[in-house]
Amino acid sequence: MKMSKLMAPTLRQTPAEAEVVSHQLLLRAGYIRRSSAGVYHYLPLAHRVLQKITQIIREEMNKADGQEIVMPVMQPAELWAESGRWHVYGDELFRLKDRHNRDFCLGPTHEEIVTDLVRNDIRSYRQLPLLLYQIANKYRDERRPRFGLLRGREFIMKDLYSFDRDEEALDRTYQSMYHAYSNIFKRCGLTFRPVEADAGAIGGTGGTHEFMVIADSGEGAILFCHQCDYAANVEKAESALTETVSPQEPLDMLTVDTPEQRTIEEVSNYLNISPSEMIKTMIYRADEEVIVVLIRGDHQLNEVKLANLTQALDLELASEEECQQISPGGQGFLGPQGLGALKIYADKEVMKMTRAVAGANERNKHVVNLCPGRDFQVTIEADLRMVEAGEACPKCRAPLEEARGIEVGQVFKLGTKYSTALGCTFLDEKGKEKPMVMGCYGIGVSRTMAATVEQNHDEVGIIWPMSIAPYQVIVVPLSYKDEQQREIAEKFYQNLLQQGIEALIDDRDERPGVKFKDADLIGIPIRVVIGSKAIKEGLVEVKVRKTGEQHNITVEEATNKVMALIEQGFKNT
RNA sequence: CGGGGUGUAGCUCAGUUUGGUGGAGCGCCUGCCUUGGGAGCAGGAGGCCGCACGUUCAAGUCGUGUCACCCCGACCA
Numbered sequence: 001m002k003m004s005k006l007m008a009p010t011l012r013q014t015p016a017e018a019e020v021v022s023h024q025l026l027l028r029a030g031y032i033r034r035s036s037a038g039v040y041h042y043l044p045l046a047h048r049v050l051q052k053i054t055q056i057i058r059e060e061m062n063k064a065d066g067q068e069i070v071m072p073v074m075q076p077a078e079l080w081a082e083s084g085r086w087h088v089y090g091d092e093l094f095r096l097k098d099r100h101n102r103d104f105c106l107g108p109t110h111e112e113i114v115t116d117l118v119r120n121d122i123r124s125y126r127q128l129p130l131l132l133y134q135i136a137n138k139y140r141d142e143r144r145p146r147f148g149l150l151r152g153r154e155f156i157m158k159d160l161y162s163f164d165r166d167e168e169a170l171d172r173t174y175q176s177m178y179h180a181y182s183n184i185f186k187r188c189g190l191t192f193r194p195v196e197a198d199a200g201a202i203g204g205t206g207g208t209h210e211f212m213v214i215a216d217s218g219e220g221a222i223l224f225c226h227q228c229d230y231a232a233n234v235e236k237a238e239s240a241l242t243e244t245v246s247p248q249e250p251l252d253m254l255t256v257d258t259p260e261q262r263t264i265e266e267v268s269n270y271l272n273i274s275p276s277e278m279i280k281t282m283i284y285r286a287d288e289e290v291i292v293v294l295i296r297g298d299h300q301l302n303e304v305k306l307a308n309l310t311q312a313l314d315l316e317l318a319s320e321e322e323c324q325q326i327s328p329g330g331q332g333f334l335g336p337q338g339l340g341a342l343k344i345y346a347d348k349e350v351m352k353m354t355r356a357v358a359g360a361n362e363r364n365k366h367v368v369n370l371c372p373g374r375d376f377q378v379t380i381e382a383d384l385r386m387v388e389a390g391e392a393c394p395k396c397r398a399p400l401e402e403a404r405g406i407e408v409g410q411v412f413k414l415g416t417k418y419s420t421a422l423g424c425t426f427l428d429e430k431g432k433e434k435p436m437v438m439g440c441y442g443i444g445v446s447r448t449m450a451a452t453v454e455q456n457h458d459e460v461g462i463i464w465p466m467s468i469a470p471y472q473v474i475v476v477p478l479s480y481k482d483e484q485q486r487e488i489a490e491k492f493y494q495n496l497l498q499q500g501i502e503a504l505i506d507d508r509d510e511r512p513g514v515k516f517k518d519a520d521l522i523g524i525p526i527r528v529v530i531g532s533k534a535i536k537e538g539l540v541e542v543k544v545r546k547t548g549e550q551h552n553i554t555v556e557e558a559t560n561k562v563m564a565l566i567e568q569g570f571k572n573t
Numbered sequence: 574c575g576g577g578g579u580g581u582a583g584c585u586c587a588g589u590u591u592g593g594u595g596g597a598g599c600g601c602c603u604g605c606c607u608u609g610g611g612a613g614c615a616g617g618a619g620g621c622c623g624c625a626c627g628u629u630c631a632a633g634u635c636g637u638g639u640c641a642c643c644c645c646g647a648c649c650a
Contacts, residue, residue, distance in 0.1 A: 012599060012611065013585045017643060037642065091574095092649075109650050143574070143648055151649085159650090199650090219649095316647090410650070442650065479608055513610035520610090531609060541609090 001471070003506040003518075008045050010518050020217050022453035023148025025462050029522045038145025038153035042446075045522060048470035049449050050156065054135050056187045056467065057158050057443060060180040066131040066160050071110050071117070073137060077103035079112040083421045088313065094139045094153075106139035111418045111440060114161045118436070119424035125165050128426060128436070129173055133160035135445065147217070149450035150406060156445040163419075163436040165428065170413055170437045174207075177411050177441045181211055185408065188448060189465025189573035191455060193405065195222045196232040198304050199412060208412045211443075212405030213451040220405050223387055227398035235304040238383060239391035239400065241348065250354045251369040253337075258366045262332025264297045267366060271357060274298070279350055279358040279370065281334040283323050286312035290326065293384065294336055294346040294372075296353070300386040309345065309382055333359035335367055337376040346372065347384040406451040407444070414438040462523030463546050466569025473562055474524040475505040478512045478531040488555060489530045492540070495559055501566065520545065526565055528558060 008030035017034070018024040026032045031046035042050060058068065074096075080086035086093075086103075094106040107113065114132060122130060138157045145153050160177065164170040178194065185192045190213050197210040210233055212222055224231035232238070261270045268275045278297030283290060284306070291310065295301050307315045324330045326339065335358035336344055350356075356370040372378060389402035419425065419435040428434055449468075456463045466472065473496060477489035489505060496503040504524065506515045512531075519527050529541040533552075540558050542551045544565060553561055 009583085011584055015584070016579085016586090019644075034642090111650090138650090140649080144644095144646095146644085157650090412650080440650085482608090511608055511610085511612065513608090513612080516610045518611085529609075533609095 001504050003474075003504055004508050006045075006504070007043055008518075008522060009043075010521055018148060020147045020150065020454070021457060022150065022217075022450040025453055025457055025521070026148060026450065029462055031522075032149065038142060038151070040149060040152065040154075040446075045470040046449065049464070049468050050445060052468040052470075053188060053445055053448055054156075054158070057135065057184055057445070060184045060187075061131075061133050061158070061160060064131070064176045064180045065129075066133045068134065069132050070134050070136065071107070071113050073107055073139070074104050075107050075110075075113050077105065079116055079422070080105060083112050083115075083418055085112070092140050092142065094141050108138055108140045109440075109442075110134070110159055111161065111414070111438075112422065115418045115422045115424045115438070118161075118163055119419075119422060122163065122424075122436075123426055125426055125428045128163055128165045129169055130163040131160060131173065133158060133441075147219075147450075149446045150217075151219070152446070155447060158443040158445055160441045162439040162441070163424075164439070165426065165434070166437055167415075170415075170439055174411060174413055174439055177439070178209065181409050181411060181441070181443070184443065185211055185213070185448075187573065188452060188468055189456070190408070190448075190452060192408070193222065193224060193231050193403075195224070195405075196230075196236050197410065198233060198235040198308070208410060210407045211409035211411075213408050213448075213455060214403055214405050215451065215454040216404050217454055218404040218406040220407050221402060222405050223389065223400045223402055225393035225396060225398050225400055228393060228396040230393050230395045230400075234386060234402075235302065237387040237400070238394045239387045240394050240397050247352065248354050250371040250374060253367055253369045253371070253375055255360050255362075255365050255367050257364060258333075259364045261364075261366075267357065268297065271366070271368070273357060277353075277355070277357055279336065279353065279356045279372075281336055281358055283318040283326060283334065285314075285316050285318050285322065286310040287314050290318065290322065290342060292336055292339055292342050292344045294344065294350045294378070295385055296347065296349045297357075299347065299349065300388075301347075301384060302386040305382070305384050306345065309380065309384070327359070327361040329359055329361050329363045329365070333361060333363055333365065335359040335361050335370070336372075336378075337361070337367065337370060339376070343379040344376065345380045345382065345384065346378040348381055349385065351378065351381055406447065406454065408448045408451050409441075409443040411441045412439060414440055457523075460517070461521035464523045464525055465573040466525050466566060467573045469502075469523070469525050471502045471504045471524050472566050472569075473501055473503040473526045473528060474519050475503060476512075476515050476519060476527060476529045477506070478515075478529065480507045481509060484535045485530055485532075488534050488540075492528070492530065492555055492558065496562065499559065499563060501562065525569055526562055528562065530555075 010030045011028045014024045015027050018027055033041045077086055096104050135158045142153050162173045192211055192213045194209045194211050197208050199208050221234040223237040261267045264275050275297035280295045280297050282293045284293055320331055327334050351372050354371050357368050358370050360367045390399050393400050416435040419438055424436050425433045453462050475489055475493045477485045480486050493505040525545050527543045533539045538554050539552050540555050542561050
């Protein structure tokens with residue numbers, strides 16, 4: 001491809017709208033342009049990268065017996081009503097009506113429609129397992145699209161759905177997908193980590209893993225152990241219970257004055273105690289029910305764990321007004337004692353306390369020597385806290401480490417949630433009708449491209465891994481006007497093309513500096529410069545973008561060198 | 574959805590306080606010159622100052638409304 005004809009509008013300055021580095025560089029290097037919030041054009045270079053990624057995905061999915069199909073983006077509301085998600089999914093679903101006033105939505109995910117497809121045509125255990133996948137645009141009306149391609153409203157996703165006869169067969173499918181995913185991200189040149197995760201709204205009964213690309217800009221936090229293989233999203237992470245320090249004998253509960261001392265920090269300072277000696281009392285509204293949640297003062301509540309425990313669709317911290325109706329002291333003076341018939345959810349660590357400090361349910365007063373089980377009864381005791389770095393690994397007790405990551409893929413065991421709701425059944429060898437056991441497996445394709453940039457860049461631009469670079473080589477004649485240089489460069493470029501190498505030639509009438517800056521910015525792995533040395537001494541310069549290694553060799557040797565470097569690039573990814 | 578911010582040339586941004594013929598740098602076009610890391614000179618094109626209504630002799634500038642975009646939070650297969 002000639003640079004003079006390539007639509008890659010590079011920018012010298014970073015557009016003000018971009019915050020994260022992948023967004024900045026993809027805009028600056030002329031890969032993407034914004035159409036509306038969270039919706040982007042993919043220009044030629046981006047399209048080539050996406051093609052590379054999807055090709056890798058196809059190969060690995062097909063190897064695992066996946067069959068590629070294309071399903072409708074526009075889906076009828078009836079199917080979503082059948083699964084119950086038409087009402088559950090909320091504002092995030094892009095909804096539309098046709099001219100007959102019938103309801104449709106733009107698919108944010110395809111469980112309903114694929115289950116509908118399969119239930120109509122698959123009847124026998126002989127046809128299972130069945131693995132169907134597609135690579136398509138997905139639509140989610142995010143409350144707040146951000147970070148460029150990392151959180152858009154329209155994005156490219158690969159989703160595969162598996163249909164098995166029983167849990168055991170699903171386990172095998174799940175394992176094979178897990179391995180396929182590892183291969184895919186490895187081949188894309190990413191540093192990633194599969195972690196145990198929460199199933200979220202998609203539901204399902206089995207396990208789930210997220211594939212996280214390690215990057216400081218990631219929205220997700222993960223905890224992992226480097227002594228064993230334990231790794232989990234913070235939403236899911238557990239830790240070995242802390243050692244019980246010789247429990248103190250309970251003392252009589254007393255009320256003390258704490259004028260205007262509301263937060264854990266204020267009260268612990270005022271009473272000269274540690275936050276770990278306090279009980280944090282929070283009032284939540286779980287759908288229509290008001291509940292009390294207790295956590296040790298120095299711990300953080302994990303709302304995902306609480307939501308899973310309560311099974312509430314809508315879980316929200318109660319307002320100040322609601323708190324005052326329950327406890328006259330209002331926020332800052334809440335305590336679990338004497339709250340009547342409200343359900344009390346307590347973290348396990350709270351139950352070990354014997355002389356705790358909590359609000360007195362009275363303004364400007366707290367109680368000391370509060371003892372769970374004696375002074376109040378707990379309805380449900382469970383792990384409700386956010387695990388922090390340094391705590392003991394639940395498997396091997398080594399200290400956990402924390403990292404941030406970008407979720408590029410997730411594998412789920414769905415079980416029979418959708419097959420039961422939609423009546424997707426088969427007959428087993430005994431002629432008995434059973435619901436299929438399903439799994440679903442997604443990869444954010446456009447997000448993977450952005451995540452790769454997050455992980456592979458320097459101060460001057462993108463550094464693509466060889467396997468997904470839009471072009472492998474860029475040929476730069478320093479002066480394309482110079483007839484000799486042009487001839488040598490063109491011949492060399494044609495030669496590369498004949499070898500099946502994906503090459504660009506910078507035939508623009510620009511100064512060398514401009515060409516170098518653009519080549520670095522768009523991140524082509526190998527650059528071959530042809531200047532006056534090529535004419536005088538027959539030497540060209542072959543430079544590797546990632547390492548900076550440079551070879552001054554003859555034009556004749558250069559093709560082989562380039563091929564060797566490409567091969568090496570593939571090996572390293 | 575709550576809080577904050579920004580809309581002026583393709584990009585980055587002055588100008589708005591105090592109303593009076595719309596600017597700079599970069600990019601773009603033409604010519605000269607230059608050619609190993611975003612050169613130089615000369616000339617040029619390009620703006621519904623987000624949109625609407627209002628105040629005024631006069632609005633980029635003041636008022637009201639509205640739309641878009643960005644950030645923080647909440648939320649998020």
